[in-house]
Amino acid sequence: MAEPSPKPYLTVRGSGSRELEIRKSRFICHLARVADEDEAQAFVAGVRKRYWDARHNCTAFVVGGEQPRERSSDDGEPAGTAGVPMLEVLRRRGVTDTAAVVTRYFGGIKLGAGGLVRAYGAAVSEALDGVGLLERRPVALLSVAVDHTRAGRLENELRAAGYAVAGLEYLADGVRIEVGVPEPATARFQAWLAEATGGSAAARPAGRTFVEVEV
Structure with a gap:
């Protein structure tokens, strides 16, 4: 039985941070794209080490596709007022493979439970807006072998x-170009390739990969 194709998913474009000031407290949200729980924990540890003097470094991350793994921590804030609202923002925005750490420098004014929930959620939401999201779409990976004299032109034609x-991949006897093609469109791609190269190049299946599309 063929393995089912993975589904598209949203994640952050990359690492970044945004800062809010709420009633004299500074909330700095750090975001990163992570591949698994180990990477997420390493990112969290790095932020906590860098901002060791902050009152709190609260965390949330989601990793994985069909059955995502989620973790959150209030890091000393009242239970449920920091990590959970951060995680809820990630869930609501539908992102995965994403870790968030919100560093808080206390400004001397207590916000209350509701104020903390709003502040931590807003910090993550604004950071997501600032860093930006992209969709990773699964595609069939096809390997096209072509000679050196034709490779540059074919690459341009593929992109166009x-x-x-x-x-x-540049080899002694030619160039191997790997192309991501939506699985339903592989036959159409083979026909396009035959026409574009006069039948001199062929594509072979080479597995699956993801392409990234900004949203």
Whole structure:
């Protein structure tokens, strides 16, 4: 039985941070794209080490696709007022493979439970808006073998036609171009390739990969 194709998912474009000031407290949200729980924990540890003098470094992350793993921590804030609202923002925005740490420097004015929930949620939401999201879409990976004299032109034609060039490998006898193609469109791609190269290049299945599209 064929393995089912993975589904598209949203994640952050990369690492970044945004800062809010709420009633004299500073809330700095740090975001990163992470591949698994180990990477998420390493990112959290790095932020906590850098901001060791902060009152709190609260965390939330979501990793994985079909059955995501989620973790959150209030790091000394009243239970449920920091990590959980941070995690809820990640869930509501539908992002995964994403870790968030909100560093708080206390400004001397207590916010109350409701104020903390709003502040930590807002910090993550604004950071997501600032860093930006992209969709990772699963595609079939096809390997196209072509000679050196044709490779540059074919690469340009592939990009112009909207195909995702996933990699180039220069070999002694030619160039291997890896192309990401939506699985339902592989037959159409084979026909396009035959026409574009006069039948001189062929594509072979090379697994699956993801292409990234900004949203």
